[in-house]
Amino acid sequence: MKAGVIGAGAWGTALAQLLASDGQDVALWALEPDVVDAINAGHENPLYLANIPLSPSIRATGAMADLAACEMLLVVSPAQHLRRVVAQAPAGVPLVLCSKGIEAGTSLLMSEAAQQARPGSPVAVLSGPTFAHEVARGLPTAITLACEDRDLGQRLAARIARASFRPYLSDDVIGAEIGGAVKNVLAIACGVAEGAGLGLNARAALISRGFAEMTRFGLARGARAETLGGLSGLGDLVLTCSSTNSRNFSLGKGLGEGASAADLLSNRRTVAEGAHTAPVLRDAARAAGVEMPVVEAVCALLADAAPLADVIDALLARPLRPE
Numbered sequence: 001m002k003a004g005v006i007g008a009g010a011w012g013t014a015l016a017q018l019l020a021s022d023g024q025d026v027a028l029w030a031l032e033p034d035v036v037d038a039i040n041a042g043h044e045n046p047l048y049l050a051n052i053p054l055s056p057s058i059r060a061t062g063a064m065a066d067l068a069a070c071e072m073l074l075v076v077s078p079a080q081h082l083r084r085v086v087a088q089a090p091a092g093v094p095l096v097l098c099s100k101g102i103e104a105g106t107s108l109l110m111s112e113a114a115q116q117a118r119p120g121s122p123v124a125v126l127s128g129p130t131f132a133h134e135v136a137r138g139l140p141t142a143i144t145l146a147c148e149d150r151d152l153g154q155r156l157a158a159r160i161a162r163a164s165f166r167p168y169l170s171d172d173v174i175g176a177e178i179g180g181a182v183k184n185v186l187a188i189a190c191g192v193a194e195g196a197g198l199g200l201n202a203r204a205a206l207i208s209r210g211f212a213e214m215t216r217f218g219l220a221r222g223a224r225a226e227t228l229g230g231l232s233g234l235g236d237l238v239l240t241c242s243s244t245n246s247r248n249f250s251l252g253k254g255l256g257e258g259a260s261a262a263d264l265l266s267n268r269r270t271v272a273e274g275a276h277t278a279p280v281l282r283d284a285a286r287a288a289g290v291e292m293p294v295v296e297a298v299c300a301l302l303a304d305a306a307p308l309a310d311v312i313d314a315l316l317a318r319p320l321r322p323e
């Protein structure tokens with residue numbers, strides 16, 4: 001299958017590198033003309049994925065029409081722009097959604113927004129514990145590829161799989177998406193614990209109780225528990241809650257060190273998706289009657305609605321309850 005990638009940030013560029021590793025041509029759509037020029041002229045993307053030599057089989061473009069011949073498109077645009085970008089994509093081409101978030105204003109998952117924007121285009125979801133620079137370097141990685149059409153999922157998996165990149169096929173699209181969206185918010189919480197010096201006990205508690213929140217919300221939205229406990233849920237949660245390579249963890253660390261959310265977000269060229277997802281997730285959870293106290297705490301910090309010490313005290317003062 002001739003493959004294209006929409007979005008030339010770090011993750012989109014890494015996926016293009018992965019797809020081009022067998023020498024096949026890969027079309028990579030980028031918003032920024034300087035990124036297009038750097039990839040085509042120097043086979044590098046210094047703005048988003050520095051120090052990674054890129055395959056000459058990758059051809060960057062700023063024209064969506066150049067993706068018309070593709071038989072599959074990996075969509076890696078920021079979650080809040082996915083609807084607009086997908087609406088411009090060639091019609092009828094299978095879309096593999098690699099963005100993690102929930103759409104503001106609609107509370108729709110990325111697959112739901114994509115199906116509205118491009119009806120008739122089959123949709124799959126690629127999600128799991130993946131740092132872009134490791135995938136681009138060919139380090140061992142396992143992910144979830146979720147697709148309701150099993151035959152299509154198998155064809156997509158065969159095109160994406162590499163010796164060091166192993167997709168596990170699932171038909172639980174909702175579960176794969178919820179894991180990816182919720183873990184970004186929980187990674188901010190774990191970053192806060194790191195920045196505030198709360199210790200590893202606190203981080204472990206946030207991961208485990210955060211996973212309980214992810215599971216409650218996922219089940220309420222129709223996800224399966226085994227998906228949430230797999231690569232796209234628990235696996236991705238553990239990775240992004242444990243390293244400053246995670247943009248969301250780094251954002252939380254800055255909050256824990258005393259910086260304001262407004263300052264931290266204004267100084268970023270890359271997107272910390274959890275900051276946009278948090279209030280949408282909080283509102284969707286409230287509407288579904290699902291308790292998510294860690295998510296509520298992250299929202300309070302992002303909105304500068306309460307001092308960090310008060311937010312921590314409120315979490316610790318919650319009524320005792322069975323696990």
